[in-house]
Amino acid sequence: MTVTCPEGHASQATDYCDVCGTPIPAGAASAAQPGGLETESGQPGAEPGGSGAETGETGPVTCPNCGDLSPAGSLFCENCGYDFTTGTPAPPPAPASGLDLGDLGATQPPGRPVSGPAPPTSGAVSPPGPAPSTGAPPPSSTGTPTPSAGGGLSAPPVPGDDAWVAEIWVDPDWYAHERPEDPMPSAGLPGLVTLRQRSLLVGRPSQSRGIRPDVDCGSDPGVSRRHCQLTTDGQRWWVEDLGSSNGTFVAPAGDPLPDNPLTQGVRKEIEEGDRIFIGAWTRLVIRKALPGEV
Numbered sequence: 001m002t003v004t005c006p007e008g009h010a011s012q013a014t015d016y017c018d019v020c021g022t023p024i025p026a027g028a029a030s031a032a033q034p035g036g037l038e039t040e041s042g043q044p045g046a047e048p049g050g051s052g053a054e055t056g057e058t059g060p061v062t063c064p065n066c067g068d069l070s071p072a073g074s075l076f077c078e079n080c081g082y083d084f085t086t087g088t089p090a091p092p093p094a095p096a097s098g099l100d101l102g103d104l105g106a107t108q109p110p111g112r113p114v115s116g117p118a119p120p121t122s123g124a125v126s127p128p129g130p131a132p133s134t135g136a137p138p139p140s141s142t143g144t145p146t147p148s149a150g151g152g153l154s155a156p157p158v159p160g161d162d163a164w165v166a167e168i169w170v171d172p173d174w175y176a177h178e179r180p181e182d183p184m185p186s187a188g189l190p191g192l193v194t195l196r197q198r199s200l201l202v203g204r205p206s207q208s209r210g211i212r213p214d215v216d217c218g219s220d221p222g223v224s225r226r227h228c229q230l231t232t233d234g235q236r237w238w239v240e241d242l243g244s245s246n247g248t249f250v251a252p253a254g255d256p257l258p259d260n261p262l263t264q265g266v267r268k269e270i271e272e273g274d275r276i277f278i279g280a281w282t283r284l285v286i287r288k289a290l291p292g293e294v
Contacts (some may be wrong), residue, residue: 002050011023013209013225014071021224021245026060026071067090081208095136164195164232165288166215171283178246180280182221194226194294195230201234202278215284222246222279228287237286238267240277248275 002010005017005024012018060069061084068079076085082089097111103160175184193215200214215230216286217223231238239262241248247261253273262268270276276284 013206016065016225016245018209018225020243021226023245024071058147068112076208078208162234163294164200164237165287165289165293166193166195166230167191167284167285167287168193168215168217168286168289171277172281172282173257174277174283175281178222178280180222182280185219190285192291192293195232198232198234200230201226202230202284204232217279217282218280220282223282227278228262237270239270241263244278246279249276251277 002012002015003024004021005011007017007020009017009022011024014024016023016092016272025239029051031064040169059072061072061074062082063077063082063084065082066077066080066088068077070079070084076082077084080089099167113117135136170185170187172184172187202215202217203211203213203222204218204220204223205212209225211225213226217227224242226242226244227244228242228248229240231240232236239248239250241262241264243264249258250268251258251274252269252271253275254268258277270286272287274286274288278284
């Protein structure tokens with residue numbers, strides 16, 4: 001089933017656009033019909049056992065497997081992947097095949113993509129090469145990143161002995177700045193994600209669509225499925241908005257909250273102490289890991 005988002009993109013997802021992340025109204029999802037099917041009257045209709053086309057339901061459909069709500073006309077639960085047509089849950093996701101530092105006997109120099117399996121070594125890790133002298137992030141071999149099994153972007157691991165982490169905060173000030181309708185969760189200690197790859201996807205997961213972001217901000221409904229991308233050469237980091245519905249914002253620590261989002265598709269280097277704001281209340285901080293954190 002394909003629906004058209006408010007920006008005019010064709011989307012397989014019925015809650016947020018697969019292309020730009022814009023929320024899709026329930027009316028647009030219920031109006032779309034799967035192709036190739038006809039009712040007894042000869043008009044296009046939903047599949048037998050669908051989520052509302054034959055029963056006359058027009059409101060959200062409650063998943064009998066997880067209890068989550070899906071838009072009217074959905075064939076699958078967006079949360080767990082339950083098949084409303086056959087009444088069966090989604091198969092368990094395949095294990096992620098993304099690389100980490102333990103997968104290779106030696107790391108690659110910064111800026112060079114992995115072209116095949118690493119040659120056998122004695123177990124020693126090669127020292128990292130010098131960081132590129134230009135301000136641009138390392139290019140890929142094709143110029144276009146490719147999605148990995150984990151929903152992020154396939155890339156070699158971060159070189160060097162220094163590990164990096166992303167802190168995920170619930171920021172009350174950003175929540176007050178954005179003024180969303182959803183209630184803010186209690187602010188506490190940050191979540192911590194170890195950054196083991198050169199390119200990482202930041203967003204919200206969708207099991208039915210196979211989206212498993214490397215930095216999961218799924219508790220924030222204002223974050224798009226594919227919100228932004230983090231890239232590194234091992235010493236520096238960049239952030240790039242992927243066409244999110246609510247934008248990606250960056251501001252140095254101590255500065256006022258930012259009002260102007262990043263330009264879609266343009267990478268911005270993250271300076272030490274910079275804060276990244278996304279969604280309704282999420283603040284990200286990229287820093288080197290402290291002893292014992294990784």
